[in-house]
Amino acid sequence: MKQRRSELHVIPATGMSTQQISSAFDDVSENDVRWRDGKAFSLAYNAGPDVLQVAQDAYDRFGGTNALNTAAFPSLRQMQSEVLDMVGVWLGSPTTAAGYFTSGGTESILMAVKAARDQFLTEDAVTHPNIVLPTSAHAAFDKAAAYFGVELRRVAVQSDWRADAEAMAQHIDSNTVLIVGSSPQYPQGVIDDIPALANIALHHGVNFHVDACMGGVSLAYLSRLNQQVPPWNMAVHGVTSISVDLHKFGYTSKGASVIMYANKRLRSFQGFFTDQWLGGVYASSGMLGTKSGGPIAAAWAVMHYLGDDGYLRLTRSARSATVKLSQHITYHPHLSLLAQPDALLLSFIANDPQRLNIYAVADEMWKRGWYIDRQEPPQSLHCTINAVHESVIDAMIVDLDECIAIVLDTGKTGDVGAYGTLS
Ligand SMILES: Cc1ncc(COP(=O)(O)O)c(C=O)c1O
Structure with missing residues (x-):
C-alpha cells in the first residue's frame, strides 16, 4: 500500500479481520498530514480528542x-x-x-x-x-x-x-x-x-x-x-x-x-x-x-457538547495562536503579512522572492510534517489557524525560521501546487 499501485487491486477472496483492516489503515495513512497533532494549517480542524470522539x-x-x-x-x-x-x-x-x-x-x-x-x-x-x-x-x-x-x-x-x-x-x-x-x-x-x-x-x-x-x-x-x-x-x-x-x-x-x-x-x-x-x-x-x-x-x-462557552474558549485559543504567528511574521526580516488577519486566517510573502522562494519554505516545512497552503498571485503561503494550534504554534515558528534559513542557504525553489486535486 505504501508504493504507488502498479496492479489492479482486487477484493480479497475472504474477508479481512477488523484488526487487519485497522493495520491496513495505519499503513495507508502513514504519509497523511498529522492533523490531530496540529500539523495541518489547511484542510483539517481539531478541538481535541474529546470533541473528535463526540463527533465520531x-x-x-x-x-x-x-x-x-x-x-x-x-x-x-x-x-x-x-x-x-x-x-x-x-x-x-x-x-x-x-x-x-x-x-x-x-x-x-x-x-x-x-x-x-x-x-x-x-x-x-x-x-x-x-x-x-x-x-x-x-x-x-x-x-x-x-x-x-x-x-x-x-x-x-x-x-x-x-x-x-x-x-x-x-x-x-x-x-x-x-x-x-x-x-x-x-x-x-x-x-x-x-x-x-x-x-x-x-x-x-x-x-x-x-x-x-x-x-x-x-x-x-x-x-x-x-x-x-x-x-x-x-x-x-x-x-x-x-x-x-x-x-x-x-x-x-x-x-x-x-x-x-x-x-x-x-x-x-x-x-x-x-x-x-x-x-x-x-x-x-x-x-x-x-x-x-x-x-x-x-x-x-x-x-451541544461544546456549548457557547466551549466555542468561546476554542476561538480564544485559535486567535491567540493567530496573533502569535502574525506578530512573528510582522517583525520578521524575510517575511511580510499580506494583511493583518481579521479572523483566523493569514497569508504571507517573502520580502525578496528572488532570494527566498516561499514555496521551497513550504516544502521544507512539509519534510518536518507541517502542511501549509500555497497560493498565488502573489506567491504566498496561507495558514488556517484553529484551536489545536495553540499548543504547537511555538514549535511551528521555530521550524519556520529554520526552514527559511535552509532555503536562504541553499537557494532551493519550489512550486505553487494546487488547493485541490482531480485524483
Ligand atoms: C471562504 C470559503 N468559502 C467556501 C469554501 C468551500 O468550502 P468546502 O471546501 O467545505 O466546500 C472555503 C473552503 O476553504 C472557504 O475558505
Whole structure:
C-alpha cells in the first residue's frame, strides 16, 4: 500500500479481520498530514480528542440513516432544524430566515447561486443571469457558474484585498442576480465591507450572498472577545443569503455546512422536485440525493457538547495562536503579512522572492510534517489557524525560521501546487 499501485487491486477472496483492516489503515495513512497533532494549517480542524470522539460516536450512530427522506427519520429533521436554529443566532438571522443543512461550503455556495438564479429567472425579466463578485471570493462560485450556466463577473479587489464595492457596482446590469462578499475571504483573511456591498445590492435590487464559510462561527465569538469585528452577517440589511461551515470552525465531522436565506420564498428556489419518474414523486433539498445522517448528528452533538462557552474558549485559543504567528511574521526580516488577519486566517510573502522562494519554505516545512497552503498571485503561503494550534504554534515558528534559513542557504525553489486535486 505504501508504493504507488502498479496492479489492479482486487477484493480479497475472504474477508479481512477488523484488526487487519485497522493495520491496513495505519499503513495507508502513514504519509497523511498529522492533523490531530496540529500539523495541518489547511484542510483539517481539531478541538481535541474529546470533541473528535463526540463527533465520531454521533456519526457511528446515525451514519447509516438517510436525510433524503426525513419522514422515515424524524430524528434527522429535528436535529437539522435545531442546528439551523442555533446557527441562525451566530449569523444574526432575522426571524423570517430559513435554511438548509448541506454537505459543505461548496454545496452551500452552489445552492445560493442556484436559488438566486432561479428566483430571478422566475420573478424578473432576467434572461442571461450573471453574478458580480470580487477576485477573492471562493472558487466554489466558479464551480457554481459552470454548473448552473451563470456568467461570472470577477472584479479586482482593492489594495487592502477587500472587495471594491464601487467597482463591483459598475458591473451590475439588468441580468445580475447576485453579488458576493466574504466574511472573511480565504486568500488574505480579511472581511469585505458588507454594509457597503449590501447598500449596492439594495440600490440595484439584486441578491447579496455573504460567504461566511470560514467566519460564521469564529466571528460570532471573536466579537465577544474584545476584538473589533465589523458588521459581517445577516444582521446587515440587504444580505439575502449566508453560508457557514460547521466542519471548519464548528469542529464537527466533515460534510457539514449551513446555507441560510433571508426568507422561505428565496429558499424555495434551492430545492428540486419531479413527479415525472416511475419511482414516484422525488424531492431533495440540495445537490445530494441520499444524504447521510452522520454529519447532521455529529454537528448536533458537537454543538451541544461544546456549548457557547466551549466555542468561546476554542476561538480564544485559535486567535491567540493567530496573533502569535502574525506578530512573528510582522517583525520578521524575510517575511511580510499580506494583511493583518481579521479572523483566523493569514497569508504571507517573502520580502525578496528572488532570494527566498516561499514555496521551497513550504516544502521544507512539509519534510518536518507541517502542511501549509500555497497560493498565488502573489506567491504566498496561507495558514488556517484553529484551536489545536495553540499548543504547537511555538514549535511551528521555530521550524519556520529554520526552514527559511535552509532555503536562504541553499537557494532551493519550489512550486505553487494546487488547493485541490482531480485524483
Ligand atoms: C471562504 C470559503 N468559502 C467556501 C469554501 C468551500 O468550502 P468546502 O471546501 O467545505 O466546500 C472555503 C473552503 O476553504 C472557504 O475558505
